[in-house]
Amino acid sequence: MSSFITDKFLLKSSYAEELYHSYAKDLPIIDFHNHLPPNEIAKNKQFKNLTKIWLDGDHYKWRAMRSLGVEEKYITGKASDEEKFKKWAFTVPYTMRNPLYHWSHLELKRYFNIDEQINEKTALSIYNQCNDLLKTPQYTTQGLLKMANAEVVCTTDDPIDNLKNHQDIAKSKFNVQTLPTFRPDNIINIEGVEFNTYVDSLSCVSGIKIKNLESFLEAIESRVQYFHDNGCRLSDHGLSYVYSEKFTDKKVDSIIKDRFNDKALSDKEISIYKSAILFYLGQFYANKGWTMQLHLGPIRDTNKLLLREIGINVGVDSIGDYQHAESLAYYLNKLNDDGSLPKTIIYNSNPSDNDLFATMAGNFSEGGTKSKVQFGTAWWFLDQKDGITKQINSLSNMGLLSCSVGMLTDSRSFLSFTRHEYYRRILCNIFGEDIKNGELPNDIPWIGKIISDICYHNAKSYFNFQGLKSKTSKPQIVIDK
Structure with missing residues (x-):
């Protein structure tokens, strides 16, 4: 049976074909969020x-x-x-x-x-x-990334990671820039049973004795600096929703000390703590010129039997139906009022929130920066043809699609980079259909430029990746996580 993956795959018009093959197909890939194991890249695993x-x-x-x-x-x-x-x-x-x-x-x-x-x-x-x-030499982790035409890949890394793998990659001859991303879920989840043990590890790698809010923030900021020195330019947060309680440092300090002493915390206290830490993290990111990513809305690990038998991340998650508007607006505005709103990408897992997120992103602009707050491309359950199309249409209707930083894999697989091709074909087809229907002018060079920007150039500029070279710090103590 003949293949259906032809040059015309997903491209329904000659306009779409020209846009894809002339302006999108051969552009390098900037994969600014994935879960690739950096040790497998460093070791060039086969x-x-x-x-x-x-x-x-x-x-x-x-x-x-x-x-x-x-x-x-x-x-x-x-x-x-x-x-x-x-x-x-x-x-x-x-x-x-x-x-x-x-x-x-x-x-x-x-x-x-x-x-x-x-x-x-x-x-x-x-x-x-x-x-x-x-079995052949080109089919290693590094070879596959080159095969995919990847230029930059940003992994997802815990704040206590010593980043030695990234340092080894940076010192090697491998020319795909492999950068860490700061993922502080273990810092935020104060209700976790291992929280105090994790704080001990954070204290160890930072060299700061953590005994209160002030020293806790000092240790976190030192890790932000360490990641920055090793090329990190993004953070990432996996949250059900943004926490937006009002807080005082005195109250947060008391909550932290109670947790250090193994006292039970109320749901309100947990929410206050998370609201404060999210705010201070946003300040740290802004000070470094980083981009903050907020992945919001899923319900994770719903099948507790499989969770007990196999563990997390095994495919038993779902779209959540949380309310995001007021808390997200409060959080972004609080940072903005403080002069500390970093560049931010917001991702929704529920398609009913598309227009909400698209309009929220447009509320916080800054001269000289295209779409400072971005409505991130379709994520998780939505990164399929229909979900990608709906995200593109919402952003087109409510904001400026031309300023989008485009696609990412959010994947653990070294074969998943074809998702960039998938996105690019869908994007080109949408524009091609508009030209065919007379809804856009037949101005292929200009529309081609917009598509090239979305697929590559916007991301390179937005994340400040031009000419970036990792400044490697001395590896810190390895903690068994």
Whole structure:
């Protein structure tokens, strides 16, 4: 059966084809948010087989297999890698109209030059062809990033990480800039059972004895500086919603001391603490010229049985229905009033919040900066054709799509960079349809410039990546996390 991944894939007009192939296709990729393991990049890891690179850790695929009734032993269990892949190949034909169908065939085509459709009959042939290629020198983590035309990748890293892997990459001849991102969830989640242990680790790596709010903030700021010295230019927060309680330093100091002494905190006290720490973190980011990312709205780990048996991030999360408008407006405005609002990207997991987030982003502008607060591209459950289209339309209707910093993978997979191609094709098709329908002029050079900006140039400028060189600090004490 012939491939459906052709040059015209997702492009419904000659205008769309010209926009994609002339202005988007060959641009480098700036992947400013992902969950790639930096140790695997530093070690230039070579994967044992297709299951290891394609299925391990991919909760999107796990979720689809479970929905089809595949037994857990073929997903995260003790079945062999070949058996697991065969079950995935069995699943793929049933994923039609799910983005996994498009993504999987795009990845096979772009990385392995395989046009066959994945199913039970082709499973073994595909598995063996890919495994043969994975043994060759170019199919390492670094080789795959070069193959994807990646220019910058930003990993997601805990504040107590010593960043040695990033330092090793920076000192190597690998020319894809690999930068850390500051992800302080463990600092914010004061209700976590390991919070006090984590604070001890933070104290150790920062060299600051943490005993109150003042010393706690001093230790956090020292880690922000350490990350900055190692090339970090973004932070990231995974939150159900933004916390926006009024607080005083005296009250927050009291809450922290109570937690250090293992006293139970009320929900109100937890919310006050998180509101304060989020505010101070925003100040730190602004002082460094960083971009703050706020990923808002999911419900995580809903299946407690699987959580106990397998752990977190296994594909049992959902879209939440939280109220965001007032708390998000309060938080951004408080930082703005303080003169400490960093460049910020807000992402929603619920599509019903598209217009809300698009209009919120437009409330806080600054001369000399295009869209200081960005409505981030479609995220998680929404990063499929319909979700991407709706995000683009909301941003077009409520703001300036031309200022968008574009797509990111938000993925743990080294094969997921075809999601940039997927986004670029959808973007070009939307503009192409508008030209075809007479809703936009047939001005290909100008519209092509807008598309090139969205796909690459806006991000490079917004994140200050031009000419950035990591200034590596001496590695600090390694903490067993």
